[in-house]
Amino acid sequence: MHNTSASHIRPMRPGELGTALQWAAREGWNPGLHDAACFCAADPQGFLVGLVGGEPIACISVVRYGADYGFLGLYIVQPEYRGRGHGWALWQAGMAHLGARAVGLDGVVAQQANYRRSGFALAHRNVRYQGAARHGGGGGAVDLRTLDWQQVLDCDRPCFPAGRGAFLHAWVHQDGHRALGLMQGGRLAAYGVIRPCLQGYKIGPLIADDAAQAETLLRALMACVPEGSAVFLDVPQPNAAAVALAEGCGMAPMFETARMYKGASRLPDMQRTFGIGTFELG
Secondary structure, eight states: OEEOSSOEEEEOOTTHHHHHHHHHHHTTOOOBTTHHHHHHHHOTTOEEEEEETTEEEEEEEEEEETTTEEEEEEEEEOGGGTTSSHHHHHHHHHHHHHTTSEEEEEEEGGGHHHHHHTTOEEEEEEEEEEEEOOOSOOTTOEEGGGSOHHHHHHHHGGGSSSOOHHHHHHHHHSTTOEEEEEEETTEEEEEEEEEEBSSSEEEEEEEESSHHHHHHHHHHHHTTSOTTOEEEEEEETTOHHHHHHHHHTTOEEEEEEEEEEESOSSOOOTTSEEEOSOTTTO
16 A cells, blocks of 8 residues: 555555546547456456545556566546646556566557656557458367366467466456367467457457467457457557458557566567457556
């Protein structure tokens, strides 16, 4: 718990993360309908709120993935309280919560210079693509929930700087989410999740050994939602095959973030990452 002259900062209480996601919706970030429960599973203490006069006015997520890595997101100050130091106080409290861990974030491009001043370095751009769900193709996918869970963890591990088993388990098993995989040679070679959002559906993570698997899985996930529905895929720009896949499916860029890291010695495998899990938690 932290006190500042500008505001009072504390961990969020049950239900307050829903308020933060409503703020995210107003910012145009289009959160998932069930994100709050899944986010809390990742790190129940990883969400801070700033208050003035007892009223929430700012939020930040600082989720700890084990002892070595954390991810910062959901960094919002209510418009009428901006420019008064509340955001900076919350940032400092959040970074203190993460301690000596390496930290990642997906920041809006306009804030890159501010993040650099706090020691973050640009790793790559992520671009959100939007399209319409098409049905057809995508054969051979299996329900991820029927597989040995260790297979899922092994498939995901090279594509994230730390293990994220608690978050993934909640993400895959959440009612309303669909999680599919492709097997090859007795191992899970690709997996993806599609979830309902305030607008349409987001796909992520989308992890695959190659572009052909990613395309099969993308089509299988699209087939899980009504044809013509809006679908979104957050693509890491270093993966040229992922960019080509999104564009080949008729999707168009609509939003961009800067993936930045502070103190990260090991970066994830972006060539197997065709879709980011979530900008809020990495």
